[in-house]
Amino acid sequence: MKIKKWIAAGLATIMMTGMLTGCGKNIDVTKEDGTVQSDTATQAEDGEITTLTWWVPLEGSASKFIQSYNENTAYQEAMKRLGIQIEFIHPAVGQEKEEFNLLFLGDKLPDIISYAQFYTGGEFQGMRDGVFLDITDQLPEYAPDYYKTLTEDEEFYREATDENGRVTAFYGYKPVGDPPFRRWILNENLLAELECEIPETVNDLEAMFDKMLAKGITPYMPEPGDRPGYEQQLMGMWDILRDFYVDNGKIKFGQMEPGFKSYLELMNKWYEKGYISKDFTSIEATEVNTLFDTGKIGTFLGPIVANYNRCEALGIPVTAAPYTRLEPGQKLHWNDCDIWPKMNYNASVAVISKDCSNVQAALTFLNYGYTQEGAELYNWGVEGLNWDWQGDKRVYNDTMLENEFGTEEASYIYKVHFGPLLTWPDIECHANLLKSEGALNSRLQWADDPDVDSALQLPPFQLNDEEQQRLGEIENEVFTYCDEMVLKFITGAEPLENFDQYVETIKSLGIEEAIALEQKGYDTYMSKKVIGE
Structure with missing residues (x-):
């Protein structure tokens, strides 16, 4: 595995900007008649918005304040932009593994499933068993930004594919590591x-x-x-x-x-x-x-x-x-902090199940986290609600820094802290660090x-x-x-x-x-x- 060094925040931003491809709001989707349209939504002609179910653990500290990631404002904004509705399904906190295993005893799986690495034998075994979809061939068309990320980083490609080069999951991706x-x-x-x-x-x-x-x-x-x-x-x-x-x-x-x-x-x-x-x-x-x-x-x-x-x-x-x-x-x-680009956190490994009702919509939604627009939203939250511009620099406002939750909890309530997305270095966008110059300096002291x-x-x-x-x-x-x-x-x-x-x-x-x-x-x-x- 090639050895990487932590890179200063400014260089990280430059690197990341070069890697990302803009998605905007124009997503190519296939309609029911097989034709392709460029639109902001996966939306039927009668105006109904596609709805997908997503099984994912709810972070423990956030669960004290919200009942579902449907209350998460970053996900709400992504649904609005893409025209794809997500109904989140959360296991009880502390019972994630048990309830994950129970999913496979039911009649129908959720459309998207996180925590997939806990499938017996891992997510690739789930693909071999036909439980999780092999999405390799569909990535270039329906998840082009994720595909680009995979194929431009040799280490991430190795981490995200099986022995035959097949892909089944979207993984959290961090091109620049955090300091210890x-x-x-x-x-x-x-x-x-x-x-x-x-x-x-x-x-x-x-x-x-x-x-x-x-x-x-x-x-x-x-x-x-x-x-x-x-x-x-x-x-x-x-x-x-x-x-x-x-x-x-x-x-x-x-x-x-x-x-x-x-x-x-x-x-x-x-x-x-x-x-x-x-x-x-x-x-x-x-x-x-x-x-x-x-x-x-x-x-x-x-x-x-x-x-x-x-x-x-x-x-x-x-x-x-x-x-x-x-x-x-x-x-x-x-150095155990010098491990990237693949993020192995539980919520960061998402697969599309064999029972998915709209695979193209699921690919489109999961791909969004690897676009420039989606990465900005997930890493920082919603402009005006969570952050504002000060010149050419983003700064968090009181919604993130002065709230009833705490800055750590706010990362799960207002942003996508861990998930299938392109993740920026925490020294650039983690409110717990940025609220205090002393805290940031303490982290960088020996970095x-x-x-x-x-x-x-x-x-x-x-x-x-x-x-x-x-x-x-x-x-x-x-x-x-x-x-x-x-x-x-x-x-x-x-x-x-x-x-x-x-x-x-x-x-x-x-x-x-x-x-x-x-x-x-x-x-x-x-x-x-x-x-x-």
């Missing part, structure tokens, strides 16, 4: 009190941790979650990722590599010294915020801007630290690090159904075993002298077969040629 959003969060007042500089190396961190312990503060709370014990910003110092990754074309499994033992040795040492909270396996994310805000923990790894804004409201000045190195100047190859890339990151390819099923069987056993052992190694319940035995057990569970399957998928992915090459 997750870093060490530090209280500036505490740093000054401890007479500490912002830490850059493991030695810097440990010196700071010692001073925190001396003040009765637990230094570090690892990130909570369903698989605690893995911290990529620390694992990355040994050039490994959790689970599968690629190293110079060779697939590896992180939890069995020698570097992973080094990572566990560091974490075990920190645990024994009291640097790590003893509660890290059971705590909730909101509790971590409270512990930091009240000075009970010294630092944690989290979203920069969300923590900046929260702490600013509490009167706590915070700063972020750069990625940790073993030695100054170390090159890092794990132009020349010694960080994502060379280890495995691209998002899919295996066939049989291979995926076998891989899943192996992963279930291997991940369960690894996750249990990682916590035991960190806490000392299992001595690290047993690491080699642990690796042999992973092998006995079939990891080498899983690596071979991943290698086959990766090699197939890399061998794809873009249409026309």
